[in-house]
Amino acid sequence: AKDDPSDDPKARAAAHTQADAGDFAVVHLSDSFCDEFANHLHLICMDGTATHDTVQENAAPYWWTLQLNHEQNEAMHGEYACKKLVGGNADFAGTGTKGKPRRIGVIVESVAETGFRTAKGIADQIKKQCGYDVVEQVNIRADDNGQSETTAILKMQQANATTIMMWASAAPWLVEMQAADANAYYPEWVQLNSNGIDFNTSTKTLPVQQAAHFFGMSGWEMPRPVSSTDCFKAYRALDPANPHDATPRAPLA
Numbered sequence: 001a002k003d004d005p006s007d008d009p010k011a012r013a014a015a016h017t018q019a020d021a022g023d024f025a026v027v028h029l030s031d032s033f034c035d036e037f038a039n040h041l042h043l044i045c046m047d048g049t050a051t052h053d054t055v056q057e058n059a060a061p062y063w064w065t066l067q068l069n070h071e072q073n074e075a076m077h078g079e080y081a082c083k084k085l086v087g088g089n090a091d092f093a094g095t096g097t098k099g100k101p102r103r104i105g106v107i108v109e110s111v112a113e114t115g116f117r118t119a120k121g122i123a124d125q126i127k128k129q130c131g132y133d134v135v136e137q138v139n140i141r142a143d144d145n146g147q148s149e150t151t152a153i154l155k156m157q158q159a160n161a162t163t164i165m166m167w168a169s170a171a172p173w174l175v176e177m178q179a180a181d182a183n184a185y186y187p188e189w190v191q192l193n194s195n196g197i198d199f200n201t202s203t204k205t206l207p208v209q210q211a212a213h214f215f216g217m218s219g220w221e222m223p224r225p226v227s228s229t230d231c232f233k234a235y236r237a238l239d240p241a242n243p244h245d246a247t248p249r250a251p252l253a
Contacts, residue, residue, distance in 0.1 A: 005030070007142055008112045012036040019043060031055070031115040038062035051115050070117045077165060077192055078125025080217065085190070086132045090162035094186025094213050097162050102188075105136040105161035107152050107176065109168035112142070122165060135159040140172050153179040156187065163188040170202040177210035191216040 005011045011028075015036035018026050025044035028034055034045035038059040047065035050073055056063045068076070081104060090102050104126070106119040119137035126132050136159035138152040153176055156164055164187050166173065173191075180187065189210065196202050198218040203211060226232050226244065235244050 074121040082130035110139040
């Protein structure tokens with residue numbers, strides 16, 4: 001993609017810009033872009049993020065992604081919460097919260113590039129799989145001048161949430177953790193392969209006092225030396241005389 005606007009109108013306009021330039025296939029992060037590109041312009045969109053389960057079916061053969069769809073991702077969150085969190089104590093939280101019986105809240109970034117998914121999808125899966133009702137649900141939106149982003153942590157505190165399951169891009173993670181720091185609120189933070197926040201380059205920007213209570217799952221393979229990867233071996237097979245230009249990705253600290 002030539003650009004990556006997050007709001008719906010700009011994403012749709014960007015689809016027409018690329019189509020007018022003669023592009024017949026584009027990789028993009030916004031569902032709004034892919035909807036316009038695939039369903040209205042009948043061109044190929046390779047969605048760099050997840051989408052809803054019916055979206056690709058309705059747009060076939062124009063819309064593609066390698067990611068879990070949103071409903072699969074929500075079911076995975078439900079399974080993780082029920083098997084790993086519900087019924088336990090907040091042993092990984094910080095001062096004021098550590099050791100208390102877990103009370104789980106859910107925050108989801110509900111914007112164009114996430115297909116406007118909601119916290120309810122995760123909350124409903126937790127309820128369905130083990131009967132647990134989350135104590136608070138918050139959707140972070142792009143059309144409310146930052147109000148939902150600003151008040152999310154306050155709502156979690158007021159609900160006495162010990163544990164926050166959050167699905168968002170990197171920027172809201174920073175905002176929410178900074179807000180928690182300012183309120184001397186140290187919950188457990190749980191993420192499951194959430195939009196690159198499991199990369200060191202993203203995680204190292206988070207407040208240290210909050211990141212200490214941050215855990216979950218990553219969809220990436222375990223970090224290893226570049227020389228042991230298939231990519232490195234393939235490059236060497238083609239160009240054994242010259243060094244590669246990759247930078248190793250260190251494991252999460």
